[in-house]
Amino acid sequence: MIATGVALAAQVSMTFAQDAATKEAPAAEEAKKADVEVTIEGNDTMQFDKKEFTVKEGQTVALTFKNVGKLPKAAMGHNVVIVKPGTVIPSFAMDCMPNAQTTGLPQKQEYKDAVVASTKILGPGESETVTFTAPAPGKYDYICTFTGHFGVMKGVMTVEAK
Numbered sequence: 001m002i003a004t005g006v007a008l009a010a011q012v013s014m015t016f017a018q019d020a021a022t023k024e025a026p027a028a029e030e031a032k033k034a035d036v037e038v039t040i041e042g043n044d045t046m047q048f049d050k051k052e053f054t055v056k057e058g059q060t061v062a063l064t065f066k067n068v069g070k071l072p073k074a075a076m077g078h079n080v081v082i083v084k085p086g087t088v089i090p091s092f093a094m095d096c097m098p099n100a101q102t103t104g105l106p107q108k109q110e111y112k113d114a115v116v117a118s119t120k121i122l123g124p125g126e127s128e129t130v131t132f133t134a135p136a137p138g139k140y141d142y143i144c145t146f147t148g149h150f151g152v153m154k155g156v157m158t159v160e161a162k
């Protein structure tokens, strides 16, 4: 009787575990739930195909970034990092350089705090979707933080009031 009870308990907890796994929706599902979808491409000539986009405060934004280039990631990796208004871009980008092959994110706390949304550094043919809530109205710069790219790979996200 006791043994049966243990077996039953084990079965129940396994079922719960499966339920939890099913609830973790993949990136594509997340994107569908977003209020707005934005896709940006980066290429081998260090260009974003989209230099500006506009969203509304409070919207859920699914941002997909694709590296459509062919050059190896070590030479021509790209990401998208959106930063708060007032961020000094050259200083911010310099602080990201040590992570140019991985996250592309800054080291210093003040710059970490300035990040609104970011993808990791992507190699050729890779893409990533990140979902975030559009912050307060304003103009938000976005750049690629791969070493030396921020000067040309840049754009502006405009957030309008609701």
Ligand SMILES: [Cu+2]
Pocket (backbone or CB within 6 Å): 042, 046, 076, 077, 078, 079, 144, 145, 146, 149, 153
């Ligand atoms: Cu880049």
